Amino acid sequence: MRLFLQYAASGIATGCAFALVATGFVAIYRVTRVVNFAQGVFAVLAGMLAYSLLAWGVPHILAEAIAIVVAGLAGALVGLVAIGRRGTSPLASLIITLGLGIGSYAVLILIWGDQPISFDGLKGNLDVGGVGMQVQYLLVVVLTAAAFVALGLFFDHTYLGRGLTACSSNPRAARLVGIDVRRMGLLAFGLGGGLGGLAGVLLTPLQPVAFNSDVGIAISGFAAAIFGGLLRPGAALAGALVLGVAEALVAGYGQASLQSGVALVIMLGIMIWRAGRRPLSADEDAA
Amino acid sequence: MSRVLEVQQLVVRYGQATALDGVSLGVERGEMVALIGPNGAGKTTLLNTICGLLEPASGTYRIDGRVAQVPEGRQLFADMSVEDNLRLGAWTRRDRDVARVLDLFPPLVALRRRIAGTLSGGEQQMVAVGRALMADPDLLAVDELSLGLAPMVVDDLAEHLARVNRERGMAVLLVEQNARLALELCPRAYVLETGRIALSGGSTELQHSLAVRAAYLGGASDEADG
Numbered sequence: 001m002r003l004f005l006q007y008a009a010s011g012i013a014t015g016c017a018f019a020l021v022a023t024g025f026v027a028i029y030r031v032t033r034v035v036n037f038a039q040g041v042f043a044v045l046a047g048m049l050a051y052s053l054l055a056w057g058v059p060h061i062l063a064e065a066i067a068i069v070v071a072g073l074a075g076a077l078v079g080l081v082a083i084g085r086r087g088t089s090p091l092a093s094l095i096i097t098l099g100l101g102i103g104s105y106a107v108l109i110l111i112w113g114d115q116p117i118s119f120d121g122l123k124g125n126l127d128v129g130g131v132g133m134q135v136q137y138l139l140v141v142v143l144t145a146a147a148f149v150a151l152g153l154f155f156d157h158t159y160l161g162r163g164l165t166a167c168s169s170n171p172r173a174a175r176l177v178g179i180d181v182r183r184m185g186l187l188a189f190g191l192g193g194g195l196g197g198l199a200g201v202l203l204t205p206l207q208p209v210a211f212n213s214d215v216g217i218a219i220s221g222f223a224a225a226i227f228g229g230l231l232r233p234g235a236a237l238a239g240a241l242v243l244g245v246a247e248a249l250v251a252g253y254g255q256a257s258l259q260s261g262v263a264l265v266i267m268l269g270i271m272i273w274r275a276g277r278r279p280l281s282a283d284e285d286a287a
Numbered sequence: 288m289s290r291v292l293e294v295q296q297l298v299v300r301y302g303q304a305t306a307l308d309g310v311s312l313g314v315e316r317g318e319m320v321a322l323i324g325p326n327g328a329g330k331t332t333l334l335n336t337i338c339g340l341l342e343p344a345s346g347t348y349r350i351d352g353r354v355a356q357v358p359e360g361r362q363l364f365a366d367m368s369v370e371d372n373l374r375l376g377a378w379t380r381r382d383r384d385v386a387r388v389l390d391l392f393p394p395l396v397a398l399r400r401r402i403a404g405t406l407s408g409g410e411q412q413m414v415a416v417g418r419a420l421m422a423d424p425d426l427l428a429v430d431e432l433s434l435g436l437a438p439m440v441v442d443d444l445a446e447h448l449a450r451v452n453r454e455r456g457m458a459v460l461l462v463e464q465n466a467r468l469a470l471e472l473c474p475r476a477y478v479l480e481t482g483r484i485a486l487s488g489g490s491t492e493l494q495h496s497l498a499v500r501a502a503y504l505g506g507a508s509d510e511a512d513g
Binding site (some may be wrong): 159162164165166169170172173174175176177179180 | 337355356358362363364365366367370375376378379383418422436447
């Protein structure tokens with residue numbers, strides 16, 4: 001039981017990081033209808049950049065903050081290439097993000113090499129009812145919760161947030177009232193980049209990142225995001241937590257190498273289930 | 288008096304197809320003008336062009352001030368509240384207070400928190416008009432005010448439009464397939480046919496023009512004597 005709780009705690013922590021990546025997917029998809037396959041790169045970039053900044057003596061918090069901002073800018077840059085040209089179809093944009101993601105490996109290897117790197121997060125262990133947990137887990141959970149609350153407030157209660165929501169609700173009407181839908185798309189990409197970056201700086205102390213770690217991070221984030229059909233951040237959060245815990249249990253009781261398969265299996269399951277439901281609901285509409 | 292809208296020799300194409308073929312028209316400040324014509328004549332194309340959504344192939348249009356559109360089919364932010372819909376109408380403006388629109392459409396006060404997509408057709412059209420008014424336009428371009436709405440609801444909306452026009456001196460360009468309604472509401476009208484202005488003039492003259500009757504009012508010969 002104690003072991004189980006330990007696995008669950010670490011699963012919840014990584015699940016939170018997946019949730020941040022997933023929300024990035026959702027934010028970008030909602031506003032632009034583009035699935036951004038470079039989403040995992042932002043996390044890797046921020047993790048590695050924070051590592052270097054810390055090595056140069058930049059204090060914690062500042063180093064992570066800079067890394068997150070840079071990841072956000074990288075997000076906006078990816079957005080500029082993916083949707084900057086008028087009339088690019090979402091499918092073409094998706095391929096562009098995929099290409100940029102793979103292309104980024106060269107840059108990452110050039111700067112940071114091809115070995116996994118990590119840095120220390122919050123040190124120490126907490127004793128929760130006889131179960132030892134890293135303080136870093138707690139930090140991840142608290143910051144993820146804070147990020148979700150902040151996002152909720154931003155999207156629901158600020159004029160800019162409502163404008164972003166409007167682009168997702170009805171792009172044509174958004175253009176009609178004078179909203180620059182493309183610029184809003186870039187903003188969403190920037191936000192997605194920042195969320196990926198936050199996930200990266202929180203995750204790197206828990207599990208070292210290498211140039212190609214983005215694939216695993218993106219697959220887990222995407223699997224979580226499609227829990228809510230790529231549209232609902234709340235469902236993505238729930239999906240990410242389930243996924244994180246499932247992965248930790250498989251790695252703990254089974255084999256670590258099977259861990260990444262969990263996300264794929266869950267993702268396939270949801271997609272098949274959704275695909276199976278669609279014709280049925282179409283029949284209902286026709287009747 | 289300066290014209291709020293001046294369109295000259297406007298040509299708009301969708302690929303090979305010519306939607307507008309040298310259209311010229313004008314709307315005076317504070318005037319209500321109808322643009323009628325059959326389906327596919329290019330009415331919506333004209334509105335979308337002057338609202339900056341389409342690029343003309345040639346010709347010019349000039350708007351003295353701001354234009355806001357009430358689009359065909361309303362195009363609300365269906366999963367957002369009525370208040371959000373109204374406030375987003377003021378995206379390009381500083382003043383986002385919905386009070387002035389609620390004054391004009393009192394029924395919307397009670398519906399403020401409702402999700403726009405759950406309202407009745409008439410209520411939704413009210414929100415669409417209100418959203419456009421939030422931009423405080425000099426010209427309100429209305430695309431198919433009456434489409435899919437009950438006659439009583441249409442009369443009510445038309446009355447509101449006339450009131451905005453009277454009280455605020457806001458010019459209205461009303462695109463309608465319901466020629467009878469448009470000609471009753473607007474003193475002046477243009478008839479658009481396959482991308483060209485076929486007729487224009489005072490609504491009373493046009494109303495008596497047999498061509499209009501036959502083409503758009505349909506089977507109106509029994510009223511011709513009246």
